[in-house]
Amino acid sequence: MTNPPTIGPAALPALAELLRQAPPSRLFVLADANTARDCYPLLRAQLPAHELLVIEAGEVYKTLTTCEIVWSWLTGNQADRHALLVCLGGGVVTDLGGFCAATYKRGLRCVGVPTTLLAQVDAAIGGKTGVDFQGFKNHIGVFQEPEAVFMEPTFLATLPAGELRSGYAEVIKHALIADAEAFAALHGLAVAAVPDWTPIIRHSVAIKEAIVAQDPHESGPRKLLNFGHTVGHALESYLLAQPGRAVRHGEAVAAGLVCESWLSAQRGLLSAEELAQVRAVVELSFEKLQFNASELDEIAAYALHDKKNRGHVIKCTLLRGLGHGIFDQPVTLAEIKDSLRAYAA
Ligand code: GLY
Numbered sequence: 001m002t003n004p005p006t007i008g009p010a011a012l013p014a015l016a017e018l019l020r021q022a023p024p025s026r027l028f029v030l031a032d033a034n035t036a037r038d039c040y041p042l043l044r045a046q047l048p049a050h051e052l053l054v055i056e057a058g059e060v061y062k063t064l065t066t067c068e069i070v071w072s073w074l075t076g077n078q079a080d081r082h083a084l085l086v087c088l089g090g091g092v093v094t095d096l097g098g099f100c101a102a103t104y105k106r107g108l109r110c111v112g113v114p115t116t117l118l119a120q121v122d123a124a125i126g127g128k129t130g131v132d133f134q135g136f137k138n139h140i141g142v143f144q145e146p147e148a149v150f151m152e153p154t155f156l157a158t159l160p161a162g163e164l165r166s167g168y169a170e171v172i173k174h175a176l177i178a179d180a181e182a183f184a185a186l187h188g189l190a191v192a193a194v195p196d197w198t199p200i201i202r203h204s205v206a207i208k209e210a211i212v213a214q215d216p217h218e219s220g221p222r223k224l225l226n227f228g229h230t231v232g233h234a235l236e237s238y239l240l241a242q243p244g245r246a247v248r249h250g251e252a253v254a255a256g257l258v259c260e261s262w263l264s265a266q267r268g269l270l271s272a273e274e275l276a277q278v279r280a281v282v283e284l285s286f287e288k289l290q291f292n293a294s295e296l297d298e299i300a301a302y303a304l305h306d307k308k309n310r311g312h313v314i315k316c317t318l319l320r321g322l323g324h325g326i327f328d329q330p331v332t333l334a335e336i337k338d339s340l341r342a343y344a345a
Pocket of ligand 1: 125126226
């Protein structure tokens with residue numbers, strides 16, 4: 001990213017200023033049905049003439065079919081490489097829009113305007129773009145930083161509580177892997193009671209940016225950001241495949257944070273007291289996910305598909321004390337099942 005993210009009430013005016021200082025040949029806005037209704041009116045007031053495309057909202061539309069719709073729209077409107085695409089939405093819009101921009105004529109200017117907590121603290125930062133493919137999440141994609149990212153926290157007021165919680169799991173994760181003081185500040189802080197998200201977003205984004213700066217293409221330290229996601233993704237994928245049991249990404253990650261903290265404690269890397277603190281912070285905002293013992297084999301098997309694995313060895317990020325992640329730690333299927341048992345107990 002050529003510019004650091006702008007976070008707060010100055011964000012949308014800063015986007016307007018960027019467009020004045022470096023005017024694109026044409027301006028395009030990609031939104032989904034929710035952000036077109038809830039967020040676009042505020043954005044539109046800051047923008048010069050542009051074209052708007054509204055795609056369907058939801059992970060099921062994060063596909064190459066939707067990309068074709070976006071590429072056709074850009075082509076039909078004669079977008080050249082100096083055009084700029086504004087991606088207004090949650091992680092689906094910023095990931096898919098970023099991918100379309102990176103690949104259209106081998107690269108169009110692109111900025112992100114993430115509208116969910118999850119996209120603001122995670123998805124829109126770090127240049128991962130892409131779409132799901134044949135049931136695998138983010139299976140097709142490229143690393144491509146947007147030109148800039150603009151975060152307007154008032155957009156969060158339009159989110160359902162579950163969606164805010166989903167992003168909060170990533171806030172907890174960032175603190176656990178890199179900043180013990182930030183984690184201590186989350187004690188007693190329930191999602192529903194946060195008066196102002198701006199400082200939390202700023203701090204969480206700073207943690208992620210510092211990690212990505214060291215390792216943009218995830219060959220080393222960026223894997224720290226996978227903490228909670230080995231077990232979390234396994235739970236998310238398993239429950240998604242069970243009719244009526246799908247959970248939000250962050251709800252599964254929250255469970256994953258507890259399980260992977262438990263694995264850290266099992267190896268003597270985290271004390272019982274520290275594990276209890278992780279549980280307390282998570283349990284204040286998240287209900288326990290429900291599954292039973294007969295499902296553990298199938299849930300754990302999903303961990304074999306994690307992108308960070310090497311061959312058939314499951315590689316997990318664990319904690320060596322609160323605020324200090326360690327990556328590439330091999331774990332077995334049996335250990336994953338034990339962690340899920342401990343979580344459910
Ligand atoms: N969401 C993890 C990463 O960006 O690497």
